Amino acid sequence: MEPEPGVWALLERTPIDWSEPWILGLLGFHLLCFLLTLVSFRFYRFQIFLFLIMVGLVSCAEYINEAAAMNWKLYSKQQYFDSSGMFVSLAFSAPLLCNTIIIVCLSVLQVHWVYKTLSVMTQLKTLQKKRKAAKDRKKEN
Numbered sequence: 653m654e655p656e657p658g659v660w661a662l663l664e665r666t667p668i669d670w671s672e673p674w675i676l677g678l679l680g681f682h683l684l685c686f687l688l689t690l691v692s693f694r695f696y697r698f699q700i701f702l703f704l705i706m707v708g709l710v711s712c713a714e715y716i717n718e719a720a721a722m723n724w725k726l727y728s729k730q731q732y733f734d735s736s737g738m739f740v741s742l743a744f745s746a747p748l749l750c751n752t753i754i755i756v757c758l759s760v761l762q763v764h765w766v767y768k769t770l771s772v773m774t775q776l777k778t779l780q781k782k783r784k785a786a787k788d789r790k791k792e793n
Contacts, residue, residue, distance in 0.1 A: 674727045675743075682747040689751045693758060703755050706748045713737065713745045 692699035717740040721733035
């Protein structure tokens, strides 16, 4: 009987050796991407660039999986890269997609915040004009 496809089957079949340098490098890469995601909110153009790079990397995951599967003996103790691409999807693409979701969600919140700020400023200016008009009427009387 063949193992069921899925995350748990992958983890049971191939336990991850977290001490391998390339896995530690991958974790460091994802940590760097997350930090850049957080910092990028101050720099709109950099944020767009980072978003496009991450989406581009995710779209290349199939090619990365193929290359990694052909050359796994050069850098790894065991074969993680199967034909379904489950490991690449979980270990490479999923964290990048989480970062892109963070960028999109927080960008929407920033736009909402700007809209609310403009709305409050408009209300404040309207109130100031009403008070000035009321003062001018009192002076005339």
